Amino acid sequence: MTAGGEVNSATLGIDPALLAILACPDTHHTALTVDVEADELFCPTCHRAFPVRDGIPVLLLDEARQRPA
Template identity: 70%
Template sequence: MTTGPSTGPGPLGLDPVLLEILACPDTHHSPLTVDEAASELVCTTCDRAFPVRDGIPVLLLDEARRRGAGS
């Protein structure tokens, strides 16, 4: 049963609707942007990068890496 029109998978194989509601588990309200080259979701506030494995975002702080200077 379909609840609405399907647009197909988005970047990294993630549902675009899911991407709209995902937020950083640390800052709680910060949206995540897609870094397709690195297969990661990136917090726009704390600059943590969360891996996406087999189309599943891994939003665990222990799995995240800090981007920016020195990474």
């Protein structure tokens, strides 16, 4: 959120400090990238997309969807 209480769409409402340390929960622990259009975090190594719900990333492998390489 910004100082005015608005959600920053570039970070999907996730605190930038938290976003900087988030990693894929799979064994390779690659840093995740933000996909604003899909409202999800994406792992470029395993091509999994993790949903972000109300600014909270859901980093469960069972909740992730596989995106084409």
